[in-house]
Amino acid sequence: MTLFRRLAAAVAVALTATAATAQTPPPAPTITVGTLENGTVAWELETIRARGLDAANGFALKVLPLAGNPATQVAMQGGEVDTIVSDFLWVAQQRAQGADFTFLPYSTSVGxxxxxxxxxxxxxxxxxxxxxxxxxxxxxxxxxxxxxxxxxxxxxxxxxxxxxxxxxxxxxxxxxxxxxxxxxxxxxxxxxxxxxxxxxxxxxxxxxxxxLGLDPATPLLGYVLRDGWIAENPALAQGLARASAEAKAILARDDAAWDALRPIMNADDDAEFAALRDGWRAGIPPSQTVDPAAAQKLFAVMAELGGDELTGGLTELPAGLFWSGR
Incomplete structure (x- = not known):
């Protein structure tokens, strides 16, 4: 082979490799969610994964099963996960102590x-x-x-x-x-x-x-995120909020989506399955926006009876506690 042909072949190989690289999109960034292995949050997360709502919103969902609520909170505090689901009182206490945690509504379900x-x-x-x-x-x-x-x-x-x-x-x-x-x-x-x-x-x-004059639409449970992470990854954070809302919209109306979740719902019979499905649906927040005044009023009622054991010494919810996903 002449020198010219060898050079031409090398150039062709390089161009082919460059074209192949250009046609292969970079992997989507991962969002890691820490959650209880058998918790009800898994139903939403599995819907996001199964319906491809993570990929459609620009991320790859990774679920990290953990042993209990304290373990999820420790994982969040230690930066092992990007988000967990917890109640807004815990998020408020962490924020008041200097953590830049914020709260995206997940559920209003109560007993x-x-x-x-x-x-x-x-x-x-x-x-x-x-x-x-x-x-x-x-x-x-x-x-x-x-x-x-x-x-x-x-x-x-x-x-x-x-x-x-x-x-x-x-x-x-x-x-x-x-x-x-x-x-x-x-x-x-x-x-x-x-x-x-x-x-x-x-x-x-x-x-x-x-x-009591409280707003029952005020969510007690929500995704916990960091202000800094949202600021550094605005599209990623908004993608998670959209995927959550889209999964809820599917689960609110599509019974077939629940049939797919039944193996992980631990329902002993059809009656339990229907009760779990209907109870989860009843807890879907009407919006990802929280009224801070309504939340403060709820906090005040609980704080009067729960005292410092509940509030950690807080008298008011800190500014910036709630994030709307936008």
């Missing part, structure tokens, strides 16, 4: 007070002198709202006239079903399972909040 189907209890006042099982501890947000509501409605704090048993959600569900407690306040997805098994709700937290 209520559940009793057995054959229970004579019809109202919260009927529980006076009885025993209530509560998931989430003494400063559970639903419990605090119900305590405030009982004071408004009956003049008595239901916390002062009942005995409380605190425990993990499965334990509280079992205690209610077996009659160990007279009523139970549980996380919404356990409440859905309880309803599917024949228990009934005597008052919902949403109704109690409305009676």
């Amino acid at each position: 209520g007070v559940m009793v057995r189907g054959d229970s004579p209890v019809r109202t919260l006042a009927d529980l006076k002198g009885g025993k209530i099982g509560i998931a989430g501890g003494p400063v559970d947000k639903s419990w605090l709202i119900l305590r405030a509501w009982s004071r408004q409605q009956t003049g008595e704090d239901i916390g002062a006239v009942t005995e409380q048993v605190f425990g993990a959600p499965p334990m509280i569900m079992n205690a209610a079903e077996t009659g160990e407690v007279d009523a139970a306040i549980n996380f919404w997805h356990f409440q859905a399972k309880m309803a599917a098994r024949g228990m009934r709700e005597i008052v919902s937290v949403k109704d109690a909040a409305r009676d």
Whole structure:
């Protein structure tokens, strides 16, 4: 082969490689979400992944399963993940302490007070002198709202006239079903399972909040992001917000999308499956925009009863706490 032909061949190979490189798009940036392995957030994340909503919005979704809520919070604080789902009170405390965390609405789902189907209890006042099982501890947000509501409605704090048993959600569900407690306040997805098994709700937290003059559309749960990360990756952050909204729109209307999620929903039967689906749908926020005044009012009601154990010493929610996704 002549020198000219060798040079020509080398140039052709280089041009081919350059063309191939030009035709191959760079990999999409990854957003890592830390979440509970069997948590309800997985339903939205799986919908994003299965429907290609991450790629359509300019990112690749990576899910990092973690052992519990404290583990997700530690992962967020340590920078191991880009986002988690947590409640806005935790985000507010972190922000007040100097972290640049902000909150994108995820869910408004809350529970209520559940009793057995054959229970004579019809109202919260009927529980006076009885025993209530509560998931989430003494400063559970639903419990605090119900305590405030009982004071408004009956003049008595239901916390002062009942005995409380605190425990993990499965334990509280079992205690209610077996009659160990007279009523139970549980996380919404356990409440859905309880309803599917024949228990009934005597008052919902949403109704109690409305009676207290609070906005039940104020979301307690949201994606936690960093202001700095949003500023450095505005298109990426907005893509996550859009993908979340698009997944919710699909799950709000498409029953087939739920059929695809059933294997990861831990539903024991059709009734539980339907209750979980309907409960999740009921918690879809009407908007990704939060009214700071409404959130502050909700915070004030809970803080009055929860004290520093709930608020970490905060008296007002910090500025910039909520991000609208835009």
